[in-house]
Amino acid sequence: MIIVLKPDTTREQMDHIIEKLTGLGLKAHVSAGTERTVIGAIGDERILRTIPLEAFPGVEKVLPILKPFKLASRDFKQENSVIRIGGAEIGGRKLVVMAGPCAVESREQLLEIAGEVKGAGAAFIRGGAFKPRTSPYSFQGLEEEGLKYLAEARQKTGLPVVTEVMDPRDIELIVKYADVLQIGARNMQNFRLLKEVGTYRKPVLLKRGISATIKEWLMSAEYIMSEGNHDVILCERGIRTYETETRNTLDLSAVPVLKQLTHLPVIVDPSHAVGKWELVPPMARAAVAAGADGLLIEVHSNPEEALCDGEQSLKPKMFRQLMSEMRVIAQAVGRDL
Numbered sequence: 001m002i003i004v005l006k007p008d009t010t011r012e013q014m015d016h017i018i019e020k021l022t023g024l025g026l027k028a029h030v031s032a033g034t035e036r037t038v039i040g041a042i043g044d045e046r047i048l049r050t051i052p053l054e055a056f057p058g059v060e061k062v063l064p065i066l067k068p069f070k071l072a073s074r075d076f077k078q079e080n081s082v083i084r085i086g087g088a089e090i091g092g093r094k095l096v097v098m099a100g101p102c103a104v105e106s107r108e109q110l111l112e113i114a115g116e117v118k119g120a121g122a123a124f125i126r127g128g129a130f131k132p133r134t135s136p137y138s139f140q141g142l143e144e145e146g147l148k149y150l151a152e153a154r155q156k157t158g159l160p161v162v163t164e165v166m167d168p169r170d171i172e173l174i175v176k177y178a179d180v181l182q183i184g185a186r187n188m189q190n191f192r193l194l195k196e197v198g199t200y201r202k203p204v205l206l207k208r209g210i211s212a213t214i215k216e217w218l219m220s221a222e223y224i225m226s227e228g229n230h231d232v233i234l235c236e237r238g239i240r241t242y243e244t245e246t247r248n249t250l251d252l253s254a255v256p257v258l259k260q261l262t263h264l265p266v267i268v269d270p271s272h273a274v275g276k277w278e279l280v281p282p283m284a285r286a287a288v289a290a291g292a293d294g295l296l297i298e299v300h301s302n303p304e305e306a307l308c309d310g311e312q313s314l315k316p317k318m319f320r321q322l323m324s325e326m327r328v329i330a331q332a333v334g335r336d337l
């Protein structure tokens with residue numbers, strides 16, 4: 001249920017409603033918009049039907065949330081969510097680009113790439129220290145050593161750090177270094193992991209599962225949000241279809257669909273979608289045109305030697321070129337980059 005408050009509702013009146021809801025075993029999530037404050041009452045809604053919420057002072061109206069995802073839905077919050085991290089904002093007028101190598105391989109490798117992507121205008125450095133690899137014999141990441149290099153890259157460039165968390169047991173360590181926690185495609189329905197990151201006050205970048213529907217993806221966002229962490233960024237990274245020319249099929253229609261269904265920011269990762277560096281720029285440009293709030297792009301100074309995903313990584317020069325092309329498209333659709 002959504003409880004819409006009157007514009008002049010006092011703090012005491014709101015607290016009284018929240019107390020009533022929590023007393024009934026429901027969770028109360030407050031969304032303070034510029035126009036209106038609403039309370040999302042989440043839990044077994046049958047209980048709610050037994051109390052006359054409209055009779056409470058300060059309540060304007062009570063509405064059901066018809067979608068299975070509640071906190072993530074536009075019904076709960078009409079304005080776009082803008083997530084603030086350091087000096088960056090995700091979901092505002094300005095697009096954000098998260099760039100870096102698939103895996104942190106060494107201090108030198110990471111610092112070099114971080115300097116390059118910063119120079120090209122990226123807003124975040126992204127690199128994996130814990131890598132979900134298809135083969136157990138592939139490079140699995142530098143773990144804490146890699147996190148330390150990411151923190152050093154942040155200190156040198158000022159770029160906040162995005163890095164993946166694969167296991168609830170690693171979160172405590174990763175939150176010491178990261179600014180945004182990435183949940184990879186393979187873990188999109190790892191509900192224990194989702195719930196756990198939901199208890200932290202760190203934004204979460206939630207990638208779409210390899211064969212997840214948009215609804216399933218939003219239900220995963222709901223898992224995180226229902227634990228209290230509302231700072232979720234959705235990342236379309238391609239889905240598995242019958243097509244084999246590309247690594248995955250980039251579902252760009254997910255961008256406008258999500259813009260209708262949810263207030264959460266949406267970014268696009270063309271690198272994992274197409275799997276080939278030549279195809280990354282056209283799909284990145286298309287993502288900007290489709291209304292994405294940002295991009296996640298893999299960049300490597302020496303893709304031939306990369307320990308992970310070299311075939312889809314852009315060299316810094318090409319990344320710089322792409323950034324300037326995307327800037328023009330952003331302007332054309334009323335955004336900045």
Ligand code: PEP
Nearest residue numbers: 102184185186207237272
């Ligand atoms: C990655 O971002 O490097 C990655 C492994 O992506 P995904 O989870 O989308 O496959």
Ligand code: MN
Nearest residue numbers: 102298308309
């Ligand atoms: Mn990768």
